[in-house]
Amino acid sequence: xxxxxxxxxxxxxxxxxxxxxxxxxxxxxxxxxxxxxxxxxxxxxxxxxxxxxxxxxxxxxxxxxxxxxxxxxxxxxxxxxxxxxxxxxxxxxxxxxxxxxxxxxxxxxxxxxxxxxxxxxxxxxxxxxxxxxxxxxxxxxxxxxxxxxxxxxxxxxxxxxxxxxxxxxxxxxxxxxxxxxxxxxxxxxxxxxxxxxxxxxxxxxxxxxxxxxxxxxxxxxxxxxxxxxxxxxxxxxxxxxxxxxxxxxxx
Ligand SMILES: Nc1ncnc2c1ncn2[C@@H]1O[C@H](COP(=O)(O)OP(=O)(O)OP(=O)(O)O)[C@@H](O)[C@H]1O
Numbered sequence: 001x002x003x004x005x006x007x008x009x010x011x012x013x014x015x016x017x018x019x020x021x022x023x024x025x026x027x028x029x030x031x032x033x034x035x036x037x038x039x040x041x042x043x044x045x046x047x048x049x050x051x052x053x054x055x056x057x058x059x060x061x062x063x064x065x066x067x068x069x070x071x072x073x074x075x076x077x078x079x080x081x082x083x084x085x086x087x088x089x090x091x092x093x094x095x096x097x098x099x100x101x102x103x104x105x106x107x108x109x110x111x112x113x114x115x116x117x118x119x120x121x122x123x124x125x126x127x128x129x130x131x132x133x134x135x136x137x138x139x140x141x142x143x144x145x146x147x148x149x150x151x152x153x154x155x156x157x158x159x160x161x162x163x164x165x166x167x168x169x170x171x172x173x174x175x176x177x178x179x180x181x182x183x184x185x186x187x188x189x190x191x192x193x194x195x196x197x198x199x200x201x202x203x204x205x206x207x208x209x210x211x212x213x214x215x216x217x218x219x220x221x222x223x224x225x226x227x228x229x230x231x232x233x234x235x236x237x238x239x240x241x242x243x244x245x246x247x248x249x250x251x
Pocket of ligand 1: 041
């Protein structure tokens with residue numbers, strides 16, 4: 001088996017400031033990798049470099065044997081539409097607020113070549129059900145949805161095309177605790193059922209405890225510890241991880 005994604009010595013600087021540096025890891029098919037760290041630790045910078053939204057200053061990113069950084073922009077965009085998906089923290093960044101829920105889901109299918117209106121609508125309806133949105137909301141705009149519903153719609157829009165690799169940026173951030181718990185449950189089921197490979201960025205250790213097989217801990221733009229999630233959280237080796245874990249336990 002070869003890794004789905006291989007990252008080596010990735011670096012991104014903002015002038016003299018380090019966004020992230022020296023980041024190396026492999027992501028295996030069907031694996032969920034959590035990236036944790038406090039605000040400013042470099043999580044978002046790393047994710048946006050991986051997802052192709054920012055160009056790193058150094059390092060390599062290999063996806064399924066292909067050099068992502070050397071790819072033509074059009075090829076990278078095609079990947080982003082088909083094999084990759086990106087769930088943003090704020091649903092409005094990942095949805096089109098001016099079109100219906102059904103169109104939000106259907107649009108991704110059309111972008112991958114589906115043309116039959118009846119099939120697209122049926123798939124959208126099926127996916128609304130899978131993310132626990134009532135079918136009679138299919139023609140409503142996401143702006144009339146609650147925050148939790150918008151996030152579930154964003155997930156449906158992203159997963160309807162059956163991607164292989166999903167980038168998730170604080171997918172439960174900004175939601176009520178009970179809404180978070182339901183969303184996490186839903187995500188966990190979908191990730192398992194679809195065998196997705198996921199990179200999930202969060203500052204919330206409870207999220208990675210539930211979802212991630214493996215964990216990378218970042219501070220100051222660097223990875224200071226990585227390993228199996230339970231191992232890292234139950235027996236943290238690096239002083240920063242120990243602080244992160246103990247500060248959560250005290251809350
Ligand atoms: N556009 C930018 N211009 C300049 N510096 C930036 C920019 N974006 C991030 N940085 C800097 O890079 C470092 C890493 O920031 P980043 O946003 O990646 O961290 P983060 O862990 O994702 O934080 P948060 O959880 O608050 O989003 C920080 O020092 C930050 O100030």
